[in-house]
Amino acid sequence: MSVKVPKDRTIDNTIALFKDGYEFVPKRVQSHHLDVYETRLLGEKVALISGEEGAKLFYDTDRMNRNGALPSRVLKTLFGEDAIQTMDGDAHTHRKLLFMSLMTPEALENLRELTTTYWERFTGKWQGMKKVVLYDEVRELLCRTACEWAGVPLTEKEVDKRTRDLSNMIDGFSAIGPKHIESRKARKRSEKWIEDLIKKIREGKLELKEGTALYEMAVHRDLDGQLLDTRMAAIELLNVIRPLIAISKFLTFGAVAFEDYPETKPQVAEDDDYLFHFAQEVRRYYPFVPFLGARVDHDFTWQQYPFKEGQLVIIDIYGTNHDPKLWEKPDEFQPERFQDWKGGLFDLIPQGGGDYYKGHRCPGEWPTLEVLQASFRFMSKHLHYTVPKQDYSYNLRKMPALPKSGFIMKNVSMK
Numbered sequence: 476m477s478v479k480v481p482k483d484r485t486i487d488n489t490i491a492l493f494k495d496g497y498e499f500v501p502k503r504v505q506s507h508h509l510d511v512y513e514t515r516l517l518g519e520k521v522a523l524i525s526g527e528e529g530a531k532l533f534y535d536t537d538r539m540n541r542n543g544a545l546p547s548r549v550l551k552t553l554f555g556e557d558a559i560q561t562m563d564g565d566a567h568t569h570r571k572l573l574f575m576s577l578m579t580p581e582a583l584e585n586l587r588e589l590t591t592t593y594w595e596r597f598t599g600k601w602q603g604m605k606k607v608v609l610y611d612e613v614r615e616l617l618c619r620t621a622c623e624w625a626g627v628p629l630t631e632k633e634v635d636k637r638t639r640d641l642s643n644m645i646d647g648f649s650a651i652g653p654k655h656i657e658s659r660k661a662r663k664r665s666e667k668w669i670e671d672l673i674k675k676i677r678e679g680k681l682e683l684k685e686g687t688a689l690y691e692m693a694v695h696r697d698l699d700g701q702l703l704d705t706r707m708a709a710i711e712l713l714n715v716i717r718p719l720i721a722i723s724k725f726l727t728f729g730a731v732a733f734e735d736y737p738e739t740k741p742q743v744a745e746d747d748d749y750l751f752h753f754a755q756e757v758r759r760y761y762p763f764v765p766f767l768g769a770r771v772d773h774d775f776t777w778q779q780y781p782f783k784e785g786q787l788v789i790i791d792i793y794g795t796n797h798d799p800k801l802w803e804k805p806d807e808f809q810p811e812r813f814q815d816w817k818g819g820l821f822d823l824i825p826q827g828g829g830d831y832y833k834g835h836r837c838p839g840e841w842p843t844l845e846v847l848q849a850s851f852r853f854m855s856k857h858l859h860y861t862v863p864k865q866d867y868s869y870n871l872r873k874m875p876a877l878p879k880s881g882f883i884m885k886n887v888s889m890k
């Protein structure tokens with residue numbers, strides 16, 4: 476029996492995408508019987524897909540490619556040009572191994588310890604402050620943690636500037652006007668900063684331990700046996716430290732969760748399993764990455780829909796994490812749901828899905844969970860603070876989303 480694939484009847488929906496934000500794709504796909512919906516964005520016919528089945532298709536590397544899927548405004552700010560996110564096939568697998576090689580148990584333990592050390596130091600500083608805006612502070616905390624973990628020397632004088640540039644790269648990709656221009660400049664400055672360090676390592680002027688991200692990027696050879704050019708090595712190093720700073724958004728949302736669901740905080744402090752489930756629920760429940768794009772490798776039909784070679788396909792990240800077919804009461808914050816979770820590769824996808832090695836799933840999922848758990852443990856066990864009246868609501872129409880006040884704390888001290 477042939478079923479009609481639903482589609483938008485309007486000429487172009489780019490404006491609706493910016494108006495609906497995180498809800499643009501789920502609003503369309505989840506209102507129908509299939510996991511696919513056709514729309515038009517920037518003049519292109521685009522297939523929107525969602526849910527577990529949609530994610531399986533999106534991560535099928537025989538049918539989907541990444542080259543040409545990302546708009547230049549995203550490459551010139553967030554990711555960098557020609558980096559791992561745009562690669563396919565053997566070249567991608569080889570580059571991915573470089574990232575995966577950084578995630579050893581020792582390196583992750585080191586990251587956990589560094590994160591806790593910086594929370595202790597920052598708490599000392601916050602004790603003397605009238606008010607602390609958590610989001611602003613944890614960006615710096617994570618910038619210091621990320622640089623130390625990656626082997627990137629960071630002087631006191633440059634901490635502010637580097638933190639600002641790395642965050643602007645994250646926040647400016649979807650902006651228009653001056654904010655976007657500033658984001659491009661921030662990327663240029665950051666690439667230059669790291670490129671100079673890569674050159675110093677190669678010239679023997681900077682010594683680093685093997686296994687640190689900076690060292691490994693400097694000595695990595697591509698499939699043709701050549702060292703990465705210095706700019707590419709810098710871009711890939713930024714693909715490690717920039718997302719570590721982005722964890723500040725999940726941390727700020729976690730602080731909001733402690734207030735909105737106060738029963739969670741003592742359980743996070745006392746029970747390590749619950750702590751892990753809390754971190755997972757923060758990643759599932761709160762909005763971060765809205766969707767991702769790929770291009771169709773060759774013509775095929777899926778759920779009655781004729782995918783055409785080269786067509787843009789968008790997978791719904793936020794909507795899949797809130798899909799009622801996968802999650803009971805998806806719009807409730809319930810860390811307990813992870814007690815019986817089977818660990819599916821295509822249901823919890825805040826950092827992508829599928830296999831780490833074969834596809835584009837985020838290699839930073841373990842570091843993210845380490846940083847989140849170390850931070851939530853510290854906040855619940857050792858950090859005393861009061862929460863003054865403020866608006867920490869967030870808007871699903873604004874991408875990337877963030878609690879409005881940035882989460883203000885007062886009377887901060889060690890417990």
Ligand code: HEM
Pocket residue numbers: 559560561571574714715716718719721722723725763764767825826827828834835836837838839840842843
């Ligand atoms: C706030 C935490 C993070 C979020 C929300 C996040 C999200 C994502 C997402 C959605 C993808 C794309 C998956 C795809 O294209 O299919 C991705 C890829 C990637 N992430 Fe993360 N990430 C985070 C943290 C990290 C960390 C801590 C690192 C490094 C230490 C990292 C490094 C990367 C890299 C290198 C890729 C590209 C992988 C590839 O193309 O094969 N991320 N991340």
